[in-house]
Amino acid sequence: MSDFDFSVIVQNWAFLAEGLRYTLQVTVTAMIGGILIGTVLALMRLSSITPLQWFAAGYVNIFRSVPLVQVILAFYLILPLVLQMITGKQIPIGAANSAYFTFTIFEAAYYSEIMRSGIQSVPRGQVGAGYALGFTYGQAMRYVVLPQAFRNMLPVLLTQTIILFQDVSLVYAIGATDFFGAADKITQRDLRPVEMYTTVAVVYFIICFTLSRLVKWLQSHIAIIR
Amino acid sequence: MIEINNVSKWYGSFQVLTDCTTQVSKSEVVVVCGPSGSGKSTLIKCVNALEPFQQGSIVVNGIAVQDPKTDLPKLRAKVGMVFQNFELFPHMTITDNLAIAQIKVLGRSRDEAVDKGLKLLDRVGLKAQAAKFPGQLSGGQQQRVAIARALAMDPICMLFDEPTSALDPEMINEVLDVMVQLAHEGMTMMCVTHEMGFARKVANRVIFMDRGAIVEDAAKEDFFGQPRSERAQAFLAKILNH
Ligand SMILES: Nc1ncnc2c1ncn2[C@@H]1O[C@H](COP(=O)(O)OP(=O)(O)OP(=O)(O)O)[C@@H](O)[C@H]1O
Ligand SMILES: [Mg+2]
Numbered sequence: 001m002s003d004f005d006f007s008v009i010v011q012n013w014a015f016l017a018e019g020l021r022y023t024l025q026v027t028v029t030a031m032i033g034g035i036l037i038g039t040v041l042a043l044m045r046l047s048s049i050t051p052l053q054w055f056a057a058g059y060v061n062i063f064r065s066v067p068l069v070q071v072i073l074a075f076y077l078i079l080p081l082v083l084q085m086i087t088g089k090q091i092p093i094g095a096a097n098s099a100y101f102t103f104t105i106f107e108a109a110y111y112s113e114i115m116r117s118g119i120q121s122v123p124r125g126q127v128g129a130g131y132a133l134g135f136t137y138g139q140a141m142r143y144v145v146l147p148q149a150f151r152n153m154l155p156v157l158l159t160q161t162i163i164l165f166q167d168v169s170l171v172y173a174i175g176a177t178d179f180f181g182a183a184d185k186i187t188q189r190d191l192r193p194v195e196m197y198t199t200v201a202v203v204y205f206i207i208c209f210t211l212s213r214l215v216k217w218l219q220s221h222i223a224i225i226r
Numbered sequence: 227m228i229e230i231n232n233v234s235k236w237y238g239s240f241q242v243l244t245d246c247t248t249q250v251s252k253s254e255v256v257v258v259c260g261p262s263g264s265g266k267s268t269l270i271k272c273v274n275a276l277e278p279f280q281q282g283s284i285v286v287n288g289i290a291v292q293d294p295k296t297d298l299p300k301l302r303a304k305v306g307m308v309f310q311n312f313e314l315f316p317h318m319t320i321t322d323n324l325a326i327a328q329i330k331v332l333g334r335s336r337d338e339a340v341d342k343g344l345k346l347l348d349r350v351g352l353k354a355q356a357a358k359f360p361g362q363l364s365g366g367q368q369q370r371v372a373i374a375r376a377l378a379m380d381p382i383c384m385l386f387d388e389p390t391s392a393l394d395p396e397m398i399n400e401v402l403d404v405m406v407q408l409a410h411e412g413m414t415m416m417c418v419t420h421e422m423g424f425a426r427k428v429a430n431r432v433i434f435m436d437r438g439a440i441v442e443d444a445a446k447e448d449f450f451g452q453p454r455s456e457r458a459q460a461f462l463a464k465i466l467n468h
Binding site for chain 2: 123125129131132133134135136143144147148
């Protein structure tokens, strides 16, 4: 290891940090947006209105059966065309921005399945109790069912977010520079693969490990409240 | 107050309720009993439209429950209901359980709602538990909170679906005491229960159901004196000797 040159990391840290920031931003955006859209999809899937059930089922099944890289590429190509159709103008959104959109839409499919089982984990009598107090469907969901579903599923939602965080590296396919992509670019230029890939691995490990400890903690903590 | 007229209900081809007719007048206490699966829960849930029915009509305080134009949430807010499994909201404190529907449904301010909730909590003897979560209370305590939660909405009548049958024997009385007190205060009540002691003490009428039909609907004295139907006699004998 006498060859290990820390100065490569130090010199390029700003560039790496920029990549890491992008990765985290995409992760957080797709997590929040994905959970929101996913929750709506889950409610549609569990509703008694058949067209809504079909739409939600179709959405989930399509995105879960296509490789993420392909979705990233497809949206990168299609999104500008769609925007142009809507606005009539050419809007250069760029690879980095299109990924926010793609990950949100894609992850919603996975989060919706998690929220669906979360909603189903809430006993039916809870909804009845909400209705009996005069809640509308929306109020029963908002104040009674969804908070419990979300809490029951918090560990699983976080686990999905860890996967999402790692998957953001797939934006290399459209040339956007995430954390991994940043390290990769430096490697190509400075030819220091050992330093770069080690750094990347260590950072990914620290973040993912911390998050999975949090998942463990949540699991035991939630068990107590319930 | 509650008029149930010729109500029939089917689950697919299975008929759960057959031509049920009865009424509960203001300040009356009516106890509904009958063997398991006889349709007691289903009937009482039809009263506040938690269950739909296909035939007949139910009128609560002049409002037709089965009318598609009826604002069901508004109607239900006026009809208190207590369930076998309490159904407190486990993610909220007792205070929030008592306040949330007052705030979101009746539009009361939080202060007003909490104030009212705590008064009722005191009335069921649980003031000290206000900050706890339902999971930290015993079954009997949870059921008393559930009654207080329903009362906080100022209901015009109360529906009980076997409120004590999920409780350990030593907790049954603390819940029944609250219900007896309510009855004495003139609350209109329809109670599915097998607590015949409660029925003897406060009921005006007893309804006996079997296989989805109301077999017997009699004044308390008559019901306990000489039930007319054999099935009610057999049921009474079984439940009283047990
Ligand atoms: N969702 C449902 N679908 C089909 N059948 C049902 C459904 N809910 C209840 N039933 C049936 O309807 C009948 C009446 O049920 P209900 O719960 O009203 O009886 P109950 O008198 O309250 O009995 P218990 O004393 O056990 O509470 C039962 O035979 C039950 O199996
Ligand atoms: Mg029942």
